[in-house]
Amino acid sequence: MILTLARASLVRHRARTLLAMLGVAVSAAMLLDMVMLATGMRASFGSLLVAQGFQIRLAPKGTLPFDTDATIPDASDIIQQLMARRDVVAVSPVLGAQLHVEHGSASVSAAALGTIAAVQGDYKLLTGRAPTGDDEIAANDALLEAVGTKLGDTLRVAAGFDPQLRTFTGRRSLRVVGRVHFIYLSAGERALAIPLDALQSMEGPSRTNRVSLLMVRLRDSANVESARTGIEQSIHTVSAISTATAIEQVEARLSYFRQLAFILGSVSLAVGFLLVTTLVTVSVNERLGEIAVLRAIGVRRTSIVKQILIEGTAIMLVGAVVGLGLGLVTARYLNSILAAFPGLPEAISFFLFQPRDAWLSLGLLAVCGILAGIYPAWRGASRPIAHTLREEAVA
C-alpha cells in the first residue's frame, strides 16, 4: 500500500516530479564528475607509472624526472650498484635530449630518448623493431609525418648548433628501424628513441656516462619503500621516487583540481538535498489533510513517514541514474578540455570512470534523499489529527 500511495503521489504532479528529477540528475552528474576528478588523476597517473613494471625512478638529486636539464653522473657505476641489490630485477637508464632532424634547408626539433632496448620502458613498438645499433632510431608518427619519412629511411640528425661556425654539431646519419608510441609523452610531441651510448656520443663529453633518469624494476616480493630508502641512502647523487611518492608530488601540483572537485561535489550534494527537501516539504504541506485522514483511519505514523521517504528517495534514485549518464557525457567533454594541457602525457585522464565512483555517488545521493525527507515527513505525520482534519480536510 505504501508503495502504491507513494507512486500515486509522484504521478499526480508529473511536471513537478519530472522537474525535480531533472534537477537531481544535474546535481548527480556534477557530483559524479567531481568524484571522478578527485580520484581519476591519481588512478590514471598511478597506472601510467607502473604500466611497464618499474616501481622506482631515480632522478638527479632534488629534482623530479625530466623536470630540469640536470643529469646523473657515473651512470654505469650506479647501474652496477643497483643490479647488485637482491631486490632489483632490472634497471633502465634514460637520457633525454633535443635533437634536430635536417629537413631540406630547415630542421625539425624532436625529443630524443637514449635507452637500452632490452630493458627500456618508455615506448611501445608498433611496427619494425627497437633500435640497437649506433646508426638506428625508432620514431613516433608525429616525427615521421613532420619530416615526411617512413620505416627504412635514413635521416640526418644533429645534436646541436655551433653559431660561430654556423653548422650543426654531433651529426649522424640514422636509419629509422621502428615506429613507436611513447608512453609518457604528450599527444603530437615529436620524438625518437636511440641507443643510449649513441646519444651520449652525439651530445659530446658533457654527457659521457650520464643519464637523466634511471627506472628500477623490483622483484614482486620486494618492499618498494624500503628499497627506495636504501637506494637513496647509498647513492648520494640521486633522489629516489617511488610510484606512491611520484603520485603525491604530482597531486600536490594538481591539488587545485582535487580541492575544486571537493567543493563543487559538496555544493552539488547540498543543492540536491535542498531540492528534495523543498519538494518533500511542499508535497507534505499540500497533503496534510490526506495524511490526517490516513492517520484517522488507523495508518501508523511510521508508515506515512515511510511513504514520504520513498517518494523522496525515488526522485533521488531516478534522478541519480539519469545523472550518471549525463555525468559521463560531461566528464568526457571536461576531460577533453584538460587533456590540452601542454606536456601532459597522452595517457593521463583527469576524469577516469571507476564503478566505485558511480556507487559512491549513488550511495551519497540515496542517503541525501532519505535525510532530506525525514524532517518534513515526520513533521507532517506528527500533526494533531483532529485539528488537522478540521483545518484541511473538512474546511
Add this chain to the structure above:
Amino acid sequence: MTAALLLRGALTFLFAAQSIDSLPPRHPPRSVAIDERLAQDYGIHVGDTIVIAPTPQGKGDTVIVDALVRRTRDPSEVARGAYRIRVHLDELQRLVGYGDRVERFAVGTRGTAGADSALTAIDDAAFGFHAYSSHEIAVESSTTFLVVSRFHRAIGVITIVASAIFLLCIMLLKVDERRRDVAALRLMGISRGTIVRSVVLESALIAVLGSIAGVALGAAVSAFVNWHYQRVYRTPLTFSLVTGQIVVIAVGLSVGLGIFAGLLAAQRLVRRPPLSLFGR
C-alpha cells in the same frame, strides 16, 4: 644585483653549517640573492655565509646572502616547489662548467618598431637560435592557463544550467504551493495579468536580494580563496578576482533567470481554471 642566469636544477644549495669541500674562497666572497621561502624554511638571513655547489656534497663557492627575493606573480611558478637563487652570471657559468654560454638573452628596444626590426635582424644573423617577441613568449607560456580558463568557463556554464534548472524547479514548487490563494484571487475577479505580474515581481525581488547576497558571498569566498592559496603556495599571485563586469554578468543572469522562472511558473498556474486549483 647584476643580471643573473638561472639554471634550474644545475645548482644545488648547501648550508655553510655542513662540512663540505669548497673551492678556496674568493676574496671577498661574492653575493647572492635567495628565495624568500628558502630563507624561511632553513632560517637563513641577509648577511649569512653559505656554500653553493653544482652537485650534492661537491666542491662549491662560499658566498654571502645579500638579499631575499620574493616570487613574482608568475602563474607558471605556482605549483613548483623548487627554490631559486640569483647568482652573478660569470660565477654561475664557472661553477657549473657552462663556459661562455647562456640560455637566453632579454633584449630591450626603443618602441615596437625597434622590436620588430631587432627581431628580423637577430633571426637573419643567428644560427641555432631564434628571437621571439615578449608577446609571443607570453602567448606560448600561457597555454596552460588558457586550458584552465576554458575548464573554468565550462564549469561555469554547467553551473549556470544547473542553477537555472534548480531555480525553475523551486519556483514552480513555491508558486504551486500557493495555488489556492491564486484560485481565490481569480474568483474575486483579479485578472490573470495582475496575478502574473505580482508573481514575477515577487520572483524578481527574490532574485535581486539573492543576487546581492550571492555577490557578497562570492566576494567573501574569493577573498578566502586568495588568502588560502597564497598561503599554501607562498605566492603573491591573485587566484580569484571579482570585477565589476563579472558582478554585472552574474547579477544580470540570476535576475533574468529568476524572472523567467517566476513568469513560467505563474503562466502555468493562471492557465488552469480557478476551481481546479481548489481541487474541485
